[in-house]
Amino acid sequence: MxxxxxxxxxxxxxSEGHPDKVADRISDTVLDAFLAADPYARVACETLVTTNRVVLAGETRGPSTVTHEYLAHLARLAIKDIGYEQAGFDWRTAEIAVHLHAQSADIAVGVDSAGNKDEGAGDQGIMFGYACRETPTLMPxxxxxxxxxxxxxxxxxxxxxxxxxxxxxxxxxxxxxxxxxxxxxxxxxxxxxxxxxxxxxxxxxxxxxxxxxxxxxxxxxxxxxxxxxxxxxxxxxxGGPDGDCGLTGRKIIVDTYGGAAPHGGGAFSGKDPTKVDRSAAYVARYLAKNVVAAGLAERCTLQLSYAIGVSHPLSLYVDLHGNPYEVSEAKLERTLRELVNLTPRGIREHLHLNRAIYVPTSAYGHFGREPNAEHGTFTWEKTDLVPALKSAFGR
Missing domain, CATH: 3.30.300.10 (GMP Synthetase; Chain A, domain 3)
Structure with missing residues (x-):
């Protein structure tokens, strides 16, 4: 901009009743069910919704107590909570098919920690964070x-x-x-x-x-x-899934910054924190928001990149958009790496991501929300790095 x-x-x-958001809600419901049973479960759940039909597919690794029948029941309750009791899409009568299966062993070996090897990223990719002074939440x-x-x-x-x-x-x-x-x-x-x-x-x-x-x-x-x-x-x-088919992950710009900042292309919903599409995008927002909240910039765009199976980010880039406060962007990049461990393990531990906290993120954006200490949600919206950033730059 x-x-x-x-x-x-x-x-x-x-809204949460948009077909794509119904799919996101169900995918995050599945994720929360697994994380509630095992904080280290692995989930990559995709959902399709259409006229009186819901299809869940993807990969999981978690307790056998989280059965397909239980997940279908939770999906039905999610539809009820959104408010669909219509002839073409009704929580009571929609056909729900669950086709989740075990996570690929080839992916797991790269992601799991073993011996001296730390947890690796669940995929390659680039993720962006952004913050600006246009609103009280530092969102566009x-x-x-x-x-x-x-x-x-x-x-x-x-x-x-x-x-x-x-x-x-x-x-x-x-x-x-x-x-x-x-x-x-x-x-x-x-x-x-x-x-x-x-x-x-x-x-x-x-x-x-x-x-x-x-x-x-x-x-x-x-x-x-x-x-x-x-x-x-x-x-x-x-309207809803009766009027248009919905898929998980099709509203990535609505989920992030409305087009005011770049997007790396990865969706969030249905993915556990080993997937850097989600966790690294969250920490990128966290870092960018703290930079702006500390008074180091009017706007901040931040990029991270990862390789599958590799723990540390391949790059961290910060753009302060004209930099009216004359902050060294190179020094800021070094300082942010020192303040937060940007490995997948470091991110999930710093932001407490291995919990059943994701259903509230599935509508009205993942960013610019109020962190809730009681429920542990939206931890990436905290501004607790501000004192350290001010100290590092003499503010």
Whole structure:
């Protein structure tokens, strides 16, 4: 994203009832079931959802008590919790097939520790972390508000708010913001497409959502009503997996930074912490957020790379985007390596990732969330490195 001039930037979000997010939720439900039974279980679960059908596939290694029948039961409960009791997708009647099998021995030998060999990365790849000063959570503003719109609708639906009566689980949002010299100053358009009951017409839906949009955006940011698009097709009754097939891992930009930062290409949901697609992306966000929170940068992009079976990262790269505070990026890279052990084992121990904490990550983004000490969730959002970073750079 540019630092100078005037431009528009757009990000989107999707609700927990979006077909791809239903798949992510089920995959993370499977992961949490295994980690609850054994913190060192191995899971790579992919889910497909379509009209009254759910298919789970992938590789696992864990206790035999986590049976296919039990996982099918948990998948059904996840669908119920999202709110699907529709003719084309119903938690009570959907056919659920589980095709999980043992993890490849060739992968396991590279990942497992043995003798003097530490745990290796579960795959090769590049992962990015990002943070900026645009919002209180140090996330890009377009994605932040796109998430907030849908999260607000979800919270009101869950509370039984009559103001959103008739709205159903599947929804998408899109927010375009105007930037001047790198700072957001207002929204130029907002899109919300939400599934709804047949008897709810479009004028009614607009009357429900226009005040909600104004309540979520900062004062003075709401665009003219002609630039607010609510259910642009005019009707959205058939939704969720009945309206569109869903797959795990298809919303990687929604899950991360809304396109404001690079993405290495790896998805998160359904993967245990030995998979650096997930754990290294989490620690990259953790490091970038702490750099910005320590006052060392207005924006920070951080890249890590790994090779399968190799414990230490092959590279760590930091970009401070113009670097107005004149911080040595080379020194910062060295300092971050000293502060956190960036091996797969080091990451999972530092961020306490070998726990059943992943279902809450499956909707509304993996980043920019409030860390919860009681439940141990979103530990990668903590800013506990700030004192050490300030000390290292004389702040």
């Amino acid at each position: 540019r630092d100078k001039g005037e431009f528009l930037f757009t990000s989107e979000s999707v 503003a377009p994605l932040y508000y796109a998430h907030e719109l849908l999260r607000t609708i979800r919270d009101r639906r869950a509370a039984g708010d009559a103001g959103v009566k008739g709205l159903l689980p599947d929804a998408k949002s899109q927010v375009t913001l105007r930037y001047i010299d790198g700072k957001p100053v207002g929204a130029t358009s907002v899109v919300i497409s939400t599934q709804h009951e047949e008897e709810l017409d479009q004028p009614q839906i607009k009357r429900l959502l226009l005040p909600l949009i104004e309540s979520v955006l900062p004062a003075g940011w709401t665009p003219d009503e002609r630039d607010i698009y609510i259910n642009p097709t005019g009707k959205f009754v058939i």
